[in-house]
Amino acid sequence: MASPGTSAIAGPDLDPLLDDTEDLPRTLRREKEARAREARERAAQERAAAPTLSMGPDDRSRPQPQIYAASDFTPNAAAAAATLAPVSVRKIDVPFVELMLFFLKAVIASIPALILLGTVLWTLGTLLEMIFPWLIKMKILISFPN
Numbered sequence: 001m002a003s004p005g006t007s008a009i010a011g012p013d014l015d016p017l018l019d020d021t022e023d024l025p026r027t028l029r030r031e032k033e034a035r036a037r038e039a040r041e042r043a044a045q046e047r048a049a050a051p052t053l054s055m056g057p058d059d060r061s062r063p064q065p066q067i068y069a070a071s072d073f074t075p076n077a078a079a080a081a082a083t084l085a086p087v088s089v090r091k092i093d094v095p096f097v098e099l100m101l102f103f104l105k106a107v108i109a110s111i112p113a114l115i116l117l118g119t120v121l122w123t124l125g126t127l128l129e130m131i132f133p134w135l136i137k138m139k140i141l142i143s144f145p146n
Contacts (some may be wrong), residue, residue, distance in 0.1 A: 002123050
């Protein structure tokens, strides 16, 4: 059993997982640090050499686009945000006749697609019966089990 003055648990400064470079010999540690330093320098040079876009006002004189706005338009975003209130939609008021006409148009528009689908399926069934004649016997057995 451990004496009362010593601890059986290693302290946080002795944790081997805190720093993996402490285990390495000095030359390997120096080489690792040199490679890390070179990588940082290379990244800094690439950042410095990369083209940047000016975020400030443009000093070049060139023709500016013309903006046509309504007379009641205010370009002040803070004022526009103050006039708008957060909303949530609770009810959509669509007259019944208009809603009925919309769905009736959708049903009528789907009729040619249903006819085309039926024709394609019938053609595929006929082709399968021509290629596999035993399907006819199976169809008869399924339709008339006696």
